[in-house]
Amino acid sequence: MSTYFTEDHEWIKVDGDTGTVGISGYAAKALGDVVFVELPEVGAEFDKGDEAAVVESVKAASEVYSPVGGEVTAVNEALEEAPETVNASPDGDGWFLKIKIADADELSSLMDEAKYKTYCDGL
Amino acid sequence: MTDLLKTALHARHVELGAKMVPFAGYDMPVQYPMGVLKEHLHTREKAGLFDVSHMGQVFLVPKNKKFATAAKALEKLVPADIQSLEPGQQRYSQFLNEDGGILDDLMISRLAMEGYEHVLYLVVNAGCKITDYDHLEKHMPKGVEVQVKDDTLSLIALQGPRAAAVLGTLAPAVHDLVFMTHTDLELKGELETPVWAHVSRSGYTGEDGYEISVKHEDVGRLVDELLSYDDVEAIGLGARDSLRLEAGLCLYGHDIDTSVSPIEAGLFWSVQKHRRSADAGYFGAARVASDLADKTTKRLVGIKPEGRAPAREHTEVQDLDGNTIGEITSGGFGPTAGGPVAMGYVARKFTKAGTDVQLIVRGKARPAKITKLPFAPHNYYRGA
Numbered sequence: 001m002s003t004y005f006t007e008d009h010e011w012i013k014v015d016g017d018t019g020t021v022g023i024s025g026y027a028a029k030a031l032g033d034v035v036f037v038e039l040p041e042v043g044a045e046f047d048k049g050d051e052a053a054v055v056e057s058v059k060a061a062s063e064v065y066s067p068v069g070g071e072v073t074a075v076n077e078a079l080e081e082a083p084e085t086v087n088a089s090p091d092g093d094g095w096f097l098k099i100k101i102a103d104a105d106e107l108s109s110l111m112d113e114a115k116y117k118t119y120c121d122g123l
Numbered sequence: 124m125t126d127l128l129k130t131a132l133h134a135r136h137v138e139l140g141a142k143m144v145p146f147a148g149y150d151m152p153v154q155y156p157m158g159v160l161k162e163h164l165h166t167r168e169k170a171g172l173f174d175v176s177h178m179g180q181v182f183l184v185p186k187n188k189k190f191a192t193a194a195k196a197l198e199k200l201v202p203a204d205i206q207s208l209e210p211g212q213q214r215y216s217q218f219l220n221e222d223g224g225i226l227d228d229l230m231i232s233r234l235a236m237e238g239y240e241h242v243l244y245l246v247v248n249a250g251c252k253i254t255d256y257d258h259l260e261k262h263m264p265k266g267v268e269v270q271v272k273d274d275t276l277s278l279i280a281l282q283g284p285r286a287a288a289v290l291g292t293l294a295p296a297v298h299d300l301v302f303m304t305h306t307d308l309e310l311k312g313e314l315e316t317p318v319w320a321h322v323s324r325s326g327y328t329g330e331d332g333y334e335i336s337v338k339h340e341d342v343g344r345l346v347d348e349l350l351s352y353d354d355v356e357a358i359g360l361g362a363r364d365s366l367r368l369e370a371g372l373c374l375y376g377h378d379i380d381t382s383v384s385p386i387e388a389g390l391f392w393s394v395q396k397h398r399r400s401a402d403a404g405y406f407g408a409a410r411v412a413s414d415l416a417d418k419t420t421k422r423l424v425g426i427k428p429e430g431r432a433p434a435r436e437h438t439e440v441q442d443l444d445g446n447t448i449g450e451i452t453s454g455g456f457g458p459t460a461g462g463p464v465a466m467g468y469v470a471r472k473f474t475k476a477g478t479d480v481q482l483i484v485r486g487k488a489r490p491a492k493i494t495k496l497p498f499a500p501h502n503y504y505r506g507a
Contacts (some may be wrong), residue, residue, distance in 0.1 A: 032160070035456040036432050036456070036463070037431065054485065055495045056160075056456070058160055058458065059159060059455065062434075
């Protein structure tokens with residue numbers, strides 16, 4: 001399994017043709033305490049860069065963009081009752097959705113973990 | 124871009140690890156490492172310390188040393204009754220324009236110190252203070268001097284159920300103040316040399332607490348002393364906003380501005396009875412009287428979204444048939460309320476608590492109810 005990152009701080013963990021999507025620890029920390037997560041419907045189709053979910057902290061709402069195009073196959077319903085999981089475990093239990101990747105070539109434009117770390121250090 | 128102004132506590136905020144943001148021309152702490160949510164809850168449970176030195180502090184000094192001269196002059200600009208203020212009393216009011224729109228909201232105090240009982244002390248919003256000072260200069264008669272003290276005075280707020288116990292160790296007399304009264308005294312406690320302070324029992328959180336005005340050169344060591352108490356944490360503007368929203372208190376530029384009158388903004392209580400007629404003699408009195416009589420005007424109300432999704436500022440409010448009836452002016456998550464909370468304007472026939480409405484959040488209609496303010500009970504100290 002490989003994990004890729006976007007410049008907007010989403011991550012996608014790829015297992016076969018399915019990707020699990022969440023937001024990075026850097027993003028979770030920057031947002032502060034997450035109080036609400038709005039998830040898409042299972043079956044929704046997104047292009048790369050489409051707004052896929054919304055994450056709200058005490059102060060503001062932020063969009064979560066789909067790192068690649070594809071169809072949503074599952075969402076993390078546990079976040080509806082426990083949105084704070086995004087802060088507690090951004091790269092684990094705080095995942096947002098699973099997507100069936102339409103075109104694996106789109107992954108090549110994303111950053112690997114080392115590149116993403118360098119990217120964050122420069123922010 | 125002009126350089127941001129810094130309060131006398133700026134270096135301490137940075138040292139405490141605050142995230143600094145531009146606010147009303149100042150570089151201010153929006154949160155400390157604790158985070159907005161915990162800062163909010165800490166203030167409700169113990170005591171929070173806020174730097175509000177960006178706000179404007181100004182004195183109105185009648186040259187004839189007669190309080191009535193200053194009071195009558197200020198009464199032309201605000202709907203509140205000022206002449207009846209006793210030394211040591213404080214009142215909330217608004218500067219109104221000739222159309223009755225709100226130019227700013229402010230706190231007005233009559234000093235209690237012997238020999239200064241003729242002086243009025245005003246605290247105004249940071250974002251409005253330059254225009255407020257111009258407004259005062261323009262409308263105060265020659266016999267009333269406008270003394271802006273932003274270059275000499277800092278302002279901090281200590282808010283929460285432990286505020287009195289903490290400040291009481293520096294000066295026991297602060298226990299005797301009741302909500303919306305003030306005094307001038309020395310704060311001592313463990314301080315090496317005392318700090319002369321103007322202390323009022325008031326605030327912007329809905330909790331018991333104090334606002335403390337001291338000289339710039341004293342504010343640092345006073346803050347260090349207050350933060351040395353386990354019950355006291357530094358609190359940023361983020362939690363200040365969620366605390367005041369739960370308390371149902373208006374934020375200028377959001378819930379109130381020149382487009383609304385104090386009556387529409389639900390500030391009826393701040394206009395004393397004999398000041399509600401069109402001939403009361405202040406700017407905007409006609410609007411206040413007509414908004415009271417006119418059932419078609421809008422009102423600021425509490426709005427409780429059902430479910431967990433916060434509804435932010437500018438969210439459209441609809442009736443159940445999908446007709447637009449108003450707009451949210453402040454909205455977010457209330458940590459004490461344990462869910463989303465909001466305030467906004469709706470047409471007067473929808474203002475009854477319990478009325479079902481819907482909020483259009485990201486294109487989706489979400490159910491909500493008109494509700495009584497505040498969302499978190501006020502814990503003001505009104506006497507033993």
